[in-house]
Amino acid sequence: QQQVKQSPQSLIVQKGGISIINCAYENTAFDYFPWYQQFPGKGPALLIAIRPDVSEKKEGRFTISFNKSAKQFSLHIMDSQPGDSATYFCAASGMGSTLGRLYFGRGTQLTVWP
Amino acid sequence: GAVVSQHPSRVICKSGTSVKIECRSLDFQATTMFWYRQFPKQSLMLMATSNEGSKATYEQGVEKDKFLINHASLTLSTLTVTSAHPEDSSFYICSADAGVSTDTQYFGPGTRLTVL
Numbered sequence: 120q121q122q123v124k125q126s127p128q129s130l131i132v133q134k135g136g137i138s139i140i141n142c143a144y145e146n147t148a149f150d151y152f153p154w155y156q157q158f159p160g161k162g163p164a165l166l167i168a169i170r171p172d173v174s175e176k177k178e179g180r181f182t183i184s185f186n187k188s189a190k191q192f193s194l195h196i197m198d199s200q201p202g203d204s205a206t207y208f209c210a211a212s213g214m215g216s217t218l219g220r221l222y223f224g225r226g227t228q229l230t231v232w233p
Numbered sequence: 234g235a236v237v238s239q240h241p242s243r244v245i246c247k248s249g250t251s252v253k254i255e256c257r258s259l260d261f262q263a264t265t266m267f268w269y270r271q272f273p274k275q276s277l278m279l280m281a282t283s284n285e286g287s288k289a290t291y292e293q294g295v296e297k298d299k300f301l302i303n304h305a306s307l308t309l310s311t312l313t314v315t316s317a318h319p320e321d322s323s324f325y326i327c328s329a330d331a332g333v334s335t336d337t338q339y340f341g342p343g344t345r346l347t348v349l
Contacts, residue, residue, distance in 0.1 A: 151336040162239075162326050162340040163277070208276060212336055219265060219330060221338060225276045 122146060123211050125224025132231050138196040140227045142209035145190065150213035153221070154183065154194045157206045166207070167194070199231045235261050237329050239341035246317055247349055254312045254344045256327030262307035263329030267338065268300075271324045283310050317348040 125142045132138045142152075153168035169176045169183040169192065176183045182195040196203055206228050210221040236259040246252050256266060265284050269277040283289040283304035291297050299321075301313040310329075314321055324345055328338040 153337070155340070160324075160343070160345070162237075162328075162343045165337070165339060168337070219336060219338075220267065220279060220282060223276045226274075228274070 121225070122222035123209060123224045125209050125227060127227060128225065129228045130230070132199045132229065134199065134201060134231055134233050136199050136231075138199045138203065138229055138231070139193060140207055140209070140229070141191065141193045142211075142224050143189075143191045144211050144222075146211070146213070146222075147190070148213050149211040149222075151211065152183070152185065152192050153210050154181075155208045155210065155223075157208065157226075163208060196229075199229075201231045201233050204229055204231050235329070235337075235339040237263075237327065237339050237341040239327055239344050241344060242342060243345045243347075245347045245349065248318050249316055251313055251315045252317055252346060254314075254325055254327075254346075256310045256312070256329070256341050258308045258329045258339075261329075263310075264307065265330045266304055266310040267328045268302060268310075268312050269326045269328065271326060271343075273324075277326065280312075314346065317346070319348045322346055322348045 123144050154166045155163035156166045157163040167178050167181050169185050171187050180197045185192045206226045208226045209224040212221045238257045240255045268280045271277050280295045281289045281291045283302045285304045285307050289302035304310040324343050326343040328340040
């Protein structure tokens with residue numbers, strides 16, 4: 120059973136455009152929602168994370184929007200650049216997680232065309 | 234930010250041999266470390282969770298005797314793939330909690346294992 124559902128599977132955006140990746144979860148005990156960026160052959164790198172007490176968090180060009188009632192959260196990449204081309208994973212953890220484990224979405228492969 | 238290293242980055246071995254992968258937290262102490270396996274174009278699959286000084290907790294379907302995990306100190310965890318076979322070829326990634334919060338995990342760069 121997929122604890123965190125992520126869409127789309129792949130995304131193509133023109134340089135300068137906005138990339139939007141969506142995730143949904145079912146477990147209301149989740150209280151930590153990070154996004155990871157992964158380049159081919161590398162380990163995932165923490166990009167930005169949010170907790171349910173806020174509806175939005177922004178760090179540079181990256182913004183997380185969080186909708187607690189809908190149990191959804193999304194990553195927005197403003198002014199997308201070719202260097203942003205990577206695979207993005209959303210994840211969730213919290214009191215319902217065993218030993219602090221993260222539950223990952225299936226990933227979104229983002230391609231930004233110059 | 235917190236740095237996690239893995240060694241080796243790549244390893245090629247013959248079928249039937251054992252391979253050890255090290256995961257180190259370089260600038261923080263990690264009470265808990267996690268081991269993942271990732272197939273091409275797929276998500277991370279948690280294999281096991283290890284806590285310093287105690288036995289690892291394996292996910293369902295992961296063979297404990299095949300994937301030996303040792304968490305000897307607060308900065309080092311090792312994964313040993315015993316009697317490796319071609320189907321064990323994969324990208325293995327470790328992560329460590331930041332120590333301040335059990336929620337924040339930092340990942341190592343991964344180890345590409347190829348079993349011939």
